[in-house]
Amino acid sequence: MSATPLRIIVISSSVREGRFGPTVANWITSLAKEREDMQVDLMDLAEHPLPH
Structure with missing residues (x-):
């Protein structure tokens, strides 16, 4: 197995x-x-300005 961790x-x-x-x-x-x-990283789209 690879020593590099899986990034999600x-x-x-x-x-x-x-x-x-x-x-x-x-x-x-x-x-x-x-x-x-x-x-692991978490992205919450409510924290980013999005077009309507």
């Missing part, structure tokens, strides 16, 4: 009020971070 990004794509996506994204991210063979 979890994207929370819901931007609506009352969204549940961040709960799931944080859960998946926390599980993946427990692994030593992965580097």
Whole structure:
């Protein structure tokens, strides 16, 4: 197996009020971070200005 860790990004794509996506994204991210063979980042699209 490669010594380079697998790098993944979890994207929370819901931007609506009352969204549940961040709960799931944080859960998946926390599980993946427990692994030593992965580097995990979380991106929440609600934190980035998007066109309507």
